Amino acid sequence: MDSKRLRIAMQKSGRLSQDSQALLKSCGLKINLREDRLIAHVENMPIDILRVRDDDIPGLVMDGVVDLGVVGENVLEETMLERARLEMPVDYKVLQRLDYGGCRLSLAVPQEQVWEGVASLNGKRIATTYPNLLTRYLAEQGVKFKPVLLTGSVEVAPRAGLADGICDLVSSGATLEANGLKEVEIIYQSKAVLIQSCNALDANKQQIIDTLMPRLQGMLQARE
Numbered sequence: 001m002d003s004k005r006l007r008i009a010m011q012k013s014g015r016l017s018q019d020s021q022a023l024l025k026s027c028g029l030k031i032n033l034r035e036d037r038l039i040a041h042v043e044n045m046p047i048d049i050l051r052v053r054d055d056d057i058p059g060l061v062m063d064g065v066v067d068l069g070v071v072g073e074n075v076l077e078e079t080m081l082e083r084a085r086l087e088m089p090v091d092y093k094v095l096q097r098l099d100y101g102g103c104r105l106s107l108a109v110p111q112e113q114v115w116e117g118v119a120s121l122n123g124k125r126i127a128t129t130y131p132n133l134l135t136r137y138l139a140e141q142g143v144k145f146k147p148v149l150l151t152g153s154v155e156v157a158p159r160a161g162l163a164d165g166i167c168d169l170v171s172s173g174a175t176l177e178a179n180g181l182k183e184v185e186i187i188y189q190s191k192a193v194l195i196q197s198c199n200a201l202d203a204n205k206q207q208i209i210d211t212l213m214p215r216l217q218g219m220l221q222a223r224e
Ligand code: ATP
Pocket: 011, 012, 013, 014, 015, 016, 052, 053, 054, 055, 071, 072, 073, 074, 075, 101, 102, 103, 169, 170, 171, 172, 190, 191, 192
């Protein structure tokens, strides 16, 4: 990979990829996307797009492997807490909060359960992909729980007898309902953000960012 080219990490395929690609295109980038490729070259600017799993993006930025990244704040914050716990570097700058990827991280319990506040989760098993965000939230309320770590199918855990409740991303709530769950508490509100590594940038890369940012902000303002 050419180190003179600005490197931007974004989700390869998933809920953020279409909107992220569209945003970069609307800023004038001509992206040559071949579905199977990890790296996509921008034809009209010295930029490479790295297409990875969203979970890897904060780490790539914090380790300075890429210059910029687009990721959900939920994944960013969870990674930051996890890395802080492991005493790994956690530096990054938020360049711009974006207007897509909106979702919330919520607690949900079986529909038939009477909800009497988070204290009722004391000592209970909660399935989640976000153990650090959940621990921070419940610790603030003095609640101790048993984390059940799942990277997928979190919402089936209670019915499967693996957990008493879940903490998962919600947008419409239909998935929860289909699994006999009800949302009882929002613990984190998220949107996509553009972040930058804290590495010193050479003048060429900085100039590309200085060109892109006003375009990006103009685009976001126009569709407000
Ligand atoms: P990957 O294969 O890249 O790891 P993934 O399955 O972890 O993908 P997606 O489901 O594509 O991730 O979600 C990516 C991000 O999109 C989430 O982390 C979140 O920031 C955002 N998002 C927006 N709405 C939702 C939703 N309803 N459910 C889940 N994520 C959502």
